[in-house]
Amino acid sequence: xxxxxxxxxxxxxxxxxxxxxxxxxxxxxxxxxxxxxxxxxxxxxxxxxxxxxxxxxxxxxxxxxxxxxxxxxxxxxxxxxxxxxxxxxxxxxxxxxxxxxxxxxxxxxxxxxxxxxxxxxxxxxxxxxxxxxxxxxxxxxxxxxxxxxxxxxxxxxxxxxxxxxxxxxxxxxxxxxxxxxxxxxxxxxxxxxxxxxxxxxxxxxxxxxxxxxxxxxxxxxxxxxxxxxxxxxxxxxxxxxxxxxxxxxxxxxxxxxxxxxxxxxxxxxxxxxxxxxxxxxxxxxxxxxxxxxxxxxxxxxxxxxxxxxxxxxxxxxxxxxxxxxxxxxxxxxxxxxxxxxxxxxxxxxxxxxxxxxxxxxxxxxxxxxxxxxxxxxxxxxxxxxxxxxxxxxxxxxxxxxxxxxxxxxxxxxxxxxxxxxxxxxxxxxxxxxxxxxxxxxxxxxxxxxxxxxxxxxxxxxxxxxxxxxxxxxxxxxxxxxxxxxxxxxxxxxxxxxxxxxxxxxxxxxxxxxxxxxxxxxxx
Numbered sequence: 001x002x003x004x005x006x007x008x009x010x011x012x013x014x015x016x017x018x019x020x021x022x023x024x025x026x027x028x029x030x031x032x033x034x035x036x037x038x039x040x041x042x043x044x045x046x047x048x049x050x051x052x053x054x055x056x057x058x059x060x061x062x063x064x065x066x067x068x069x070x071x072x073x074x075x076x077x078x079x080x081x082x083x084x085x086x087x088x089x090x091x092x093x094x095x096x097x098x099x100x101x102x103x104x105x106x107x108x109x110x111x112x113x114x115x116x117x118x119x120x121x122x123x124x125x126x127x128x129x130x131x132x133x134x135x136x137x138x139x140x141x142x143x144x145x146x147x148x149x150x151x152x153x154x155x156x157x158x159x160x161x162x163x164x165x166x167x168x169x170x171x172x173x174x175x176x177x178x179x180x181x182x183x184x185x186x187x188x189x190x191x192x193x194x195x196x197x198x199x200x201x202x203x204x205x206x207x208x209x210x211x212x213x214x215x216x217x218x219x220x221x222x223x224x225x226x227x228x229x230x231x232x233x234x235x236x237x238x239x240x241x242x243x244x245x246x247x248x249x250x251x252x253x254x255x256x257x258x259x260x261x262x263x264x265x266x267x268x269x270x271x272x273x274x275x276x277x278x279x280x281x282x283x284x285x286x287x288x289x290x291x292x293x294x295x296x297x298x299x300x301x302x303x304x305x306x307x308x309x310x311x312x313x314x315x316x317x318x319x320x321x322x323x324x325x326x327x328x329x330x331x332x333x334x335x336x337x338x339x340x341x342x343x344x345x346x347x348x349x350x351x352x353x354x355x356x357x358x359x360x361x362x363x364x365x366x367x368x369x370x371x372x373x374x375x376x377x378x379x380x381x382x383x384x385x386x387x388x389x390x391x392x393x394x395x396x397x398x399x400x401x402x403x404x405x406x407x408x409x410x411x412x413x414x415x416x417x418x419x420x421x422x423x424x425x426x427x428x429x430x431x432x433x434x435x436x437x438x439x440x441x442x443x444x445x446x447x448x449x450x451x452x453x454x455x456x457x458x459x460x461x462x463x464x465x466x467x468x469x470x471x472x473x474x475x476x477x478x479x480x481x482x483x484x485x486x487x488x489x490x491x492x493x494x495x496x497x498x499x500x501x502x503x504x505x506x507x508x509x510x511x512x513x514x515x516x517x518x519x520x521x522x523x
Contacts, residue, residue: 001192002111002147002161004140004185006178007121007168012041015163016081017118018067019044020110022125023060024091029053030060033088033125038170042121043070044083062089062102063109063490081121086110088125095128100138101424103127107139107165108146108491116160124169124177132172133180138424139167140184141191141502145491148192150199183320187505190316191498193217197308198483198496202284202301207254207332210283210304214256214311214330223262224318229255237351237375239331241367244348244358246333248288248341253333256281256307257375259326260314266323266514273517274325275508276381278372279310280365280388281332288361289337290344302496303365305483306387307332313504322509324517327379331368335361347445350374354467357445365390366449366464373468382517383412383473385507386465387500393457394478401482403427403499406462409473415513416475416503423502427477430459437463473520477503 021044022033029050036044045068053059058066064087070080086106088094094102107122114120122143127135143165151158167181197205197213205213211228218224231252234242239255246253265272282303286292292300307330314328342348346358348367351374356367365388376384394404403420405427407413413429420427439451439460447467451460462476482499485492507513 001189002144003164004144004181005164005166006136006174006181007039007166012121013119013164013166015118016121017162018082018084018114018120020084020086020114020120020122022088022106022123023048023085024088024094025060026090030058030085030087033091034123035170039121039123039168042123043080058085058087060087060089062087063105065109065113067113082115084110084113086122094125096130097421099127100130100134100422103135103138104142104424105490107142111143111146111162111165114162116162118162119164119166120162121166121168124167131176132169133176136167136177136180137184140181141188142491144185144188145191148195148493150196150495153201186319187316187502190312190319190505191501193315194305194308194312194498194501195496198302198305198498200301202334205283205301206251207281207283207334208251210281210307210332211254211256214258217315218258221318223260224314225259227257229257239351239371240349241356241370242331242333244342244346245335245364245367248338249334249336251334253331256311256330256332258311258314258328260318261325262321262323264323265325266511268515268518271518272325273514274327274379274381275517276376276379276384277310277313277326277328277504278369278376278384278386279307279328279330280304280369280390281307281330282365282368283332283334285335285362285364286337288335288364289341290360290362291337292362299484302484303389304332305389305479305496306500308496309387309479309498309500310504312498312501313508316501316505317508320505320509324508324514326508327376327381329372329375331372333368335364350468352468354447355445356464357442357448359448360450363449363461366461369465370468373465377468377470377472381472382520383409383475384469385416385475385477385504387477387479389480389483390478391458391461391480395481397430397458398428399481400486401426403482404458404478405429405475406432406459406478407475408432408466408469409475411516412473412475415507415516416477419506420503423506425482425499425503432462432466433459436460440464
């Protein structure tokens, strides 16, 4: 990961290669969004020539960049830092959550435009209604994630990149910039962890290897304990959904349980809140005997994106000193066809005793989540949130950038949605329409694992999950679309996105959310 810091009292880095200057778009052309003399030693244009910018195709729209070679280098002299104009869009739109997301996107674009050597300095704009620490955190996230690369399986040396990103604000307290930079960079590190897990090839990231990564990541973190259940323990614990999906694979399943118990847990009127998280961990999904097409399997290493996001979120929350105790569960398995695989028509008995008729073995995520959610509820939480790449129907409804959000508690859903809006991970609430429960009625079991063809697939899947959360407040994020990106744009690279990590971190470090958890009536 690129190193992100605030500008120090010692001044500009010796290896400064580029300086990012924020620019707004207007009807009369782009204009500077900062005082050109705000940062001592930074050479910045006093103003912008609208006609010249137009000839260069630069308008100042969000995440647009234009590199101006240093005057010395252009005249053949010693090379100085380039100036990179970084578009922020209209000034009146740079406010609140939308403004922070603009900063993330623009910081990611700046890092990519700043070259492949040395350090780069980005001058932070003012985001209306936001303090500089939050602005710096957004820039650190965007810059770090924009520099992300996954090169583990390339034979050539990794592509060089910037060594560091320095953030500065001419007028604001440098302490706020430093605090925000540190927080944003740490969150980005955990998002990168989730991306790495999703991007790793499925024959490498087996359930056992996935579990090992989690154990290694939390080794030495005193507030975190990790349990890994092997196949014998899973059988003893009656996780019939997980065992059923795993039956077709030679790789044995795993159940990872992570407990985060902060040294100084937050408390309200003698009650300590407790949050449970569940993530779907299908390390490869062929569809089982209900086999996917060849094209449909190409990205199915992504099917453990929910588990990756949940575990990476705990990583960040612990590092940031979150004060809400968290228990996270990640059922992990492959879904493959073989002579031992479950068949359409089979019935599985889950941990809580409810039975599911399997009519489509490619609707496997809800089967392992049934056991994961049951375990989560048994841990006695004040709320449960699960993340899963669950349904193609969510992509049909919401596309590749928006998660589906469903659940049984309106206040919890509002909190999750607000956290996603704050962190640049949008979701859209879909109705958990009770009348659609008839879609999953089975002739031979308590329910079946598929709804009616072509009808409300995301809702019917969530209705099945609802059967395993009792009356605990529960939110379900269907991240089938945004868990993976198809293009290198803004601060995303093609492949795993780490979607959901930032949403969960925002909740897990929020005193307001902790208070809501602790003041709800139990049961």
